[in-house]
Amino acid sequence: MSATVTPRELIIARAAQEIADGMVVNLGIGMPTLLADVGVARAGVLLQSENGLLGIGPYPTEDEVDPDLINAGKETVTAVAGHAYFDSAESFAMIRGGHVDLAILGGMEVSAGGDLANWMVPGKLVKGMGGAMDLVHGAKRTVVVMEHLSKAGESKVKPACTLPLTGRGVVDRLITDLAVFDLPRAADGSRELVLVETQPGVTVEQVRERTEAEFRVAGADGDSEPVVAS
Template structure:
């Protein structure tokens, strides 16, 4: 079973050289620390930054440099800072190759709910709806089950949707899965020490298992 760092490390392996990547709030922000050597990418933040680096070491934080989740960050040589209107222009014109987001629920058709629980106060959806509507590739980083032990991979999302049929792949503490073309969660890899049966029990939506499922390499 993976912790949050393990999920981030596994997702980092999905990043290709030359990608422009947007990291959502939560587990996705950790991916910046695990970009593979030899891979050159540009991290984009919707609050107006292109060229984010890893998180700063303690004592080296600059309060004027933050990501969309208000965490202090670093910048790389050649980075640029601009207003949010330009940032969202980049997103809406599909300049972002890969978006990595957290989620509360994902459906077997690739729908995502990640911004609101009815009855709870929220500040807003941020850039999530723009990102899921415009990104060429969306990977979700999330826990497989909620605090009550209930699956977050469902036949249909019960929470307000952020996007419809947009998720391509999901990485959880238990597994790597992709959304099959006809619907369903196709199991690609299982986390170290996790059995296929454990993943089956933790998945409410349609789970597609084909052949021997390898253990993921972190």
């Protein structure tokens, strides 16, 4: 990893590749909101915020700041041409009705079975569970972005989540500063953790050393080297 690129910048650059032309995309609170500056580069993309805005633009400059225009994380934002405002009930009707193509959410923990924990740490004050529980079930695809290790140096990719769950078996792809994992769903509904890419300068062995959960490496024989992310 280049010394000039932070782990978050690496993750966001890779996550931006998940956004395709014409998508309606919900960006979760925290790291995913950084995609607002790059997500609208795709043609026809509309970024949705569950507090009632479809068509989020890049972060405002000092001259553009409107204190009344905020995202779900209470950050000031801009709006693109053709944007729409609506109440929270209509916003969640969009989400629950399957009208969001992609949800990009932050994570505290992801399990080998695709479970996600991202809304609270026991004993710490939280204002509410937010919209993630709806998004992981209503969006057509869920991508989770997070740093691979906690501040204490522990793996956040676990055999089973230890924190309160946001959803069970809901993660389609996980992007960290070390690797990209897919979690395909089997016929019985279970998911498998599959390493499909390593970040530049990262080896499969380094990913194994830093990942508590067991995973399979992409390839028919299970031993093929995954693609190095560009």
